[in-house]
Amino acid sequence: MNNRSDTSSTLVRLDEYRAPAWRVSQVELTFDLGIDTTEVTSRLHLQRDPAQDAPLRLDGEGLELLSISLDGQALDERAWRYVDNVLEVDDARDGSVLETRVCLRPAANTALEGLYLSGPRERGFLLTQCEAEGFRHITFFPDRPDVLASYKVTLCADRDRFPVLLAGGNPDGHGELEGGRHWARFVDPHPKPSYLFALVAGRLQKIERDYVTSSGRAVKLVIWAEPDAIGQCGYAMDALERSMRWDEDTYGREYDLDVFHVVATHDFNMGAMENKGLNIFNAKYLLADPDSSTDDEYRAVEAVVAHEYFHNWSGNRVTCRDWFQLSLKEGLTVFREQQFSADMNSSALKRIEDVALLRRAQFPEDAGPLAHPVRPAQYSEINNFYTATVYEKGSELVRMVAGRLGREGFRRGMDRYFARNDGRAATLEDFLGALGDANGIDLMPYLAWYAQAGTPRLSARGHYDAAHRTYTLTLSQHTPPTPHQSHKQPLPIPVKLGLFDRAGGMLPLHLTADSAETSGATERVVVLDRAEQVFVFQQVNDAPVPSLLRGFSAPVILECTYEPADLALLLRHDPDGFNRWEAGQQLAARAYDNLREGDGTGALDAWCEALEALFNDSAMDEALLADLLTPPGEIELAERERQVDPSHVHALRQQLQEQLALRIGQQALQRRYEALVSHTSVQLDARSQARRRLKRRVLELLARIDPWTAHAQATLQYDNAPSMTDRLAALSVLVRGNASQAHAALAHFRERYADNPLAMDKWFSVQTQLPGELVIERVHALEGDAAFTLKNPNRVNSLFGAWARNNPDGFHRTDGSGYQLLAERLTQLDALNPQIAARMATAFNGWQRLEPSRRALARTAIESVAAHVGLSRNLNEIVQSMLHG
Ligand code: PHE
Ligand code: ZN
DSSP, X not given: OOOBTTTOOOOEEGGGOOOOSEEEEEEEEEEEOOSSOEEEEEEEEEEEOTTOOOOEEEEOSSOEEEEEEETTEEOOGGGEEEETTEEEETTOOTTOEEEEEEEEOGGGOOSOOEEEEESXXXXXXXXXXXXXXXXXGTSOBOOSTTOOEEEEEEEEEETTTOOEEXXXXXXXXXXXXXTTEEEEEEEEEEEEOGGGOOEEEESOEEEEEEEEOTTOOEEEEEEEEOTTTGGGOHHHHHHHHHHHHHHXXXXXXXXXXXXXXXXXXXXXXXXXXXXXXXXXEEGGGTOOOTTTOOHHHHHHHHHHHHHHHHTTTBTTTEEESSGGGHHXXXXXXXXXXXXXXXXXXXXXXXXXXXXXXXXXXXXXXXXXXXXXXXXXXXXXXXXXXXXXXXXXXXXXHHHHHHHHHHHHHHHHHHHHHHHHHTTEEEOHHHHHHHHHHTTTOOOGGGHHHHHOOSOOEEEEEEEEETTTTEEEEEEEEEOOOBTTBOOOOOOOEEEEEEEEOTTSOBOOOOBTTOOTTTTTOSOEEEEXXXXXXXXXXXXXXXXXXXXXXXXXXXXXXXXXXXXXXXXXXXXXXXXXXXXXXXXXXXXXXXXXXXXXHTOOSHHHXXXXXXXXXHHTOTTSOHHHHHHHTSOOOHHHHHTTOSSBOHHHHHHHHXXXXXXXXXXXXXXXXXXXXXXXHTOOOOOOSHHHHHHHHHHHHHHHHHHHHOHHHHHHHHHHHHHHOSSHHHHHHHHHHHHHTTOTTHHHHHHHHHHHTTTOHHHHHHHHHHHTTSOHHHHHHHXXXXXXXXXXXXXXXXXXXXXXXXHHHHOHHHHSOTTSHHHHXXXXXXXXXXXXXXXXXXXXXXXXXXXXXXXXXXXXXXXHHHHHHHTSTTOBHHHHHHHHHHHHO
């Protein structure tokens, strides 16, 4: 590993960006592939920027240089030097061709960056991962996204061991070599940055489909997987076809090569990768079948397939000038995927899911020591910036701008953006500039959102004046300080709002400033772009109930003095499913406050009463109902505490659910469960999914008030489950309830799915949800299971990630044993895979807000990691920020 912190801890800064002194117009690569050693020959056609006078310097990490020549002449040792991961070559000229030959060791690469082996050496396959800076682990190159080159790649390997040879681009011949070897060549005509390079070689099987784009271009779609998994690729193929059609219909964007390859691997650091013409997926986001995948996983497969495909335009054809612009491709592509998923499924449920994720993952990030702007100003290790802030908050920023422009205006803007920047490496200014220019609007004020970290607090006060029939709404904003950024400026915050009468109807809006055409709509957007602003609505006959931030129109925390009764009214009557859920979440949070403070039960009663009514309303959408019956998670509720005791938060949330279950009543829950359980469809249609979702929720609520019966039912459900969704739901209820039946069910699952790694991940993670006091012992036991390994990221996440992140009560033990265990594993993991170790370390986020005794123990644990010698740059940056951020 070469990214140990002692070798380099320098910061890269946005304001120090300089255009490259040397570019590469064309790359010719030849790989002599082998599992233990691979030789890479590279020929770079160099271009010098005449305005700069810097020697040729190429990135290269851990490369064993075998030979080097310039313009056909072998270079003398004095004509080049390779120090500190940089190869400097003297006497290169504009137009020179530099040829290098290096040796790589794929089987020894446990960091899963560069060229590595997936699976066991007897039958595994070779593949590459280059984003963000993996290409420098393969060959010498100006490894930065603003160097775009065309690629010609030749792969040579033993035919028996590596029957399938793939690289990005169009196929350009293949043939036999001596000694049972063969070769295949690929040419990518579209210039691309090095991070989009990929190759795959091994024993893989495929499914294929012919696709014709709207303009008539024929494309071969091919999904590759290992033999035991190829039967689970059909759903991804359907999702890919839907994604391609959708991008043509919605954005007028077509695919641009003759083939599109997709490959599944079980050994991957992230979700998936958009390599040009050769997407590589974590198997978790590609494989799906009813026996081993849940409904949520099916939706995740569809979303990730779409996301990676959409990158072909937002990321590949238009790429990033530098890694500070990462959200230019990621925020935009997440947004495009969210639109797609909303169109394919229910838009309300999709919005609920995304906002819940933002609150669970991004808000805490923005409130803690790792807070950073969507466009960071500096980094030590770029891999630490593939965060919820860059992805999810980044998508919310695109959504605000899209909302500002309207559907047609946004499309016009995107057309302009693609036209101007196609084949270029662009910036966020280019993005906002194109969108604004196409619409005659100055969007640059939104840049402030990209530069400022922290979640703004939006406060609202309403005043009704009966004499004048006016309703005055005062909006104000404030963003608390974040590390390295103590002064915050006001941001443009679009607030979509409506006013309700007491019967739950929406009132026509007449804002003082309105023109005749805009007056009278029942929903509209006002933009707060100062610290405080006042909006006056006319012709309001009765004191209204305001509904603010509809659709979650800006990524802010709304602090509003709603009355519980007002929230209950919105929860029951809002015509929009998302807004209904949102009112319910706010009300549930207030109900939580009631329980904590013992200050009355106003909100608790209102919440339970409204949900009881909805539960008994036969017209209610079943999936939405399931979401309405789910209070905010423990991480979100903990944000309401000054000092966090995670066990207390857990206990209060359990009480909240118990109160709800009691209010609905054991009998009503029971009847509903029985009605739902009689549907045994394994179909993926919305109705069937909705029933499974509600079935799970009802069973969970039953378990709060009648565990004995609920566990008996869960056992039956487990035994008879027609799908993984039902099976896992039942197993989860048994485990969380520490039911006596859990043991047998877990043993059965272990045996049944022993050969299915993705199902085994679920077997590990479900057990991390044991009640708090029991779980550490179980985590220790599971580490000893033959199927556990620190080398596989999915497995590590399914055990340590699920435990430390999703079971706060079980991680934050009062004796600090949870912190110690994680700290020990982090340093072990770091020696194998720094990216995964660094990401796992973020589970300590929020430690500064813990109650004093846990806080002290957490600090000690984090300090013990920081004190370790030879930490990677990745992990070092995270623990340093944790301690000093
Ligand atoms: N760019 C990938 C994506 O869309 C994420 C990724 C980053 C994958 C770095 C691998 C390495 O979302
Ligand atoms: Zn992406």
